[in-house]
Amino acid sequence: MKVFLLMIACFVPMVALADGEAEYKYREGIMNSAKGHISSMGAILKGQVHMDNLQIHADGMVDVAGIMPDVFPAGSQTAKSEALDAVWDDAAAFKEAMDKFVSASNGMAAAAKTGEMGEIGPAIQALGGSCKGCHDDFRQEH
Numbered sequence: 001m002k003v004f005l006l007m008i009a010c011f012v013p014m015v016a017l018a019d020g021e022a023e024y025k026y027r028e029g030i031m032n033s034a035k036g037h038i039s040s041m042g043a044i045l046k047g048q049v050h051m052d053n054l055q056i057h058a059d060g061m062v063d064v065a066g067i068m069p070d071v072f073p074a075g076s077q078t079a080k081s082e083a084l085d086a087v088w089d090d091a092a093a094f095k096e097a098m099d100k101f102v103s104a105s106n107g108m109a110a111a112a113k114t115g116e117m118g119e120i121g122p123a124i125q126a127l128g129g130s131c132k133g134c135h136d137d138f139r140q141e142h
């Protein structure tokens with residue numbers, strides 16, 4: 001019972017966050033998920049360890065990329081957010097950058113399936129490039 005109550009306490013905040021804050025908080029989690037997958041894939045390929053897990057991270061990134069375009073709703077700009085106004089002001093360009101990320105994630109998952117380094121190398125480069133491309137234009141680190 002004690003453990004159960006503790007579990008509930010961890011997930012139910014005492015004060016609900018305003019919508020924009022809640023959206024921002026979730027977006028930060030999604031970004032960290034993407035970061036986790038790409039840094040895990042980089043570590044696998046660099047260190048030649050846990051090669052069997054490459055596909056798990058590549059598939060996970062496909063799932064994360066599928067969510068990413070939906071986590072920038074209007075009104076989710078907050079003081080803490082590193083998202084530039086261009087996300088909302090230049091929605092067409094932002095969508096293009098998101099599309100690139102989604103297709104690069106799909107490409108990485110397909111490459112991992114082949115198990116060929118000749119496919120995997122360029123695919124992870126393209127994936128990293130799609131992260132960087134979006135960050136260059138739509139993120140200002142604090």
Ligand code: ASC
Pocket residue numbers: 035038039128129131132135
């Ligand atoms: C990462 C990370 C990113 C991308 C980007 C690739 O590990 O957190 O945002 O790779 O740096 O250029």
